[in-house]
Amino acid sequence: MRDARLAVGREGPAILVEDLHKSFGAVHALRGVDLRVERGTVLGVLGPNGAGKTTVVRILTTLLAPDKGRAVVEGRDVVRDAAAVREIIGLAGQSAAIQEELTGRENLEIIGRLHHLPKADCRRRAEELLEQFGIAGAADRPAKTYSGGMVRRLDLAASLVARPSVLFLDEPTTGLDPRSRIGMWDVIRDLVAQGTTLFLTTQYLDEADELADEIVVIDHGKVIAAGTSESLKNRVGGDVVEFVTPERTRVDAAAAAVAGLAEGEPFVDTETGRVAVRVGSLGSEALVRAVRELDAVGIETAGLSLRRPSLDDVFLALTGHAAEGEDAMPARRGRRRGRAGVASQDARAAR
């Protein structure tokens, strides 16, 4: 029996999830989720608040038992072999699970002890990680004094103390400023280069795009799309040209003017005067053409920009409605530094 488990453990996917169901009273958090993650790859699980991403993570990290279905991490069933799963996973949840009264070093060393590493190893490993994550200087100060970015890095370091082969990151950059986000991405990329399997949940399409080999989109407890970042963006219709029409009465005319660029129908919000069109892979040419078309019909616009598709765009394309987060926050759009064409332009200024 044990040999069979080991054999499966050495081959086969790093993570396998079959028909996972989980309800909390009347709330059906997961309604039949299927996933597969190959070893050494990164799966990005994309979805708004309340979609069920964290529930999947909690089940895979043995914090919750599913109501129905099966989840296996490197050949070990998360319910029947929970103890074996815990030995090979690392978890960095949404809030940094750091004891702030203790120093960074103490946090890491104690985690090492709790992983049953020998004392000398704990110290060495803590030192290694503090260096790797750039917090060696603050190592002996209480974590309470760390900046938000440092705390997140310490948290990530803590999840790596025992060198897990499968790492779960639940929304690793939510709430971080743009610079810290990019720093975090670099750190995560290094991890992946070392062969760790990564299960990443996020609200940001650009993050999934940057980091994931495969993306899975979850909405209301079900997987609604799966594929590479490219295939997903193609389904969504590529980049988006977006602007606001101050003259509300001319919104429809503005939409008509740029309809020629669009793949599919332009999105129009008559209340805010916002118009958005998916322009495939036209790139900055789409922006130039939009300016021309709008100028030709004499409509002024504000905030004309070309941007990468967001989670909202993905959901709009896949489900016909916007991503409905639990708290109904608009999906945040991350912007990559130095990306050409993401400029707010007044239509007239381009003349």
Place this chain on the structure above:
Amino acid sequence: MRFGTLDALTMTRRELLIWFRVPAYIFFTIIQPVMFVLLFRYLFSGAIPVRVQGGYVNYLMPGIIAQSAAFASFGTAIALARQIQKGVIDRFRSMPIARSAILTGRLASDTLRLTLTVVVILAVGYGVGFRFRNGWGPAILMMLLAIALGVVICCISAYVGLAIRDEESVGSFGLVWLFPLTFVSSAFVPVYSMPGWLQAFANNQPVSIVIDEMRSLALGGPLVLHGWESAVWLVGILAVFGPLAVRAYRKV
């Protein structure tokens, strides 16, 4: 599990390390009780008539020692709620730590903390005139009883912290159950001096009973009746809240 003891020890050490770092915790569990001793000893001793040898200070000390033990246990609820809020408990539960270690380590460190607290209070009490009048044996038993009370209240605290899970709510809620339990008791004033309707509660609640037994141990007096009642109460509370705390922990 072979790692049960090691993990419990690591957790104990961890909790103690945390506790000693935060001035507010030290204040709450040591300095505040010391203030209470001085306050009651000097402010109220003239006004509160008691029928014990040695005067009010002798009447007071067993009460305050018990009260400090109870209040020290309050920190357990807050610490647990905080750890849950921050996801620390989640991380522990996703690690190969022996399942029992978290609560065991918690209880062990809290017991050590309690012991330190009551020893310090006793020392202060000696400083302001308290004296044992019943011999060393009973004196030690009295201290052990105080510690036992503290440990049992730790179980209640642990359950409260694990069930409510929100630091602020736990803090406010604590005032609701801890204050009446410690103040409406025989800790500071004789129960017969309270209004009739309060006496019923004060006379029969576990803290009063334990304090009465502690007073008998310290100063001489009937030991048996209150001794049995104390034991029954303490074991009873443990039997109820121990499993409750464990169940609440599993549900986190």
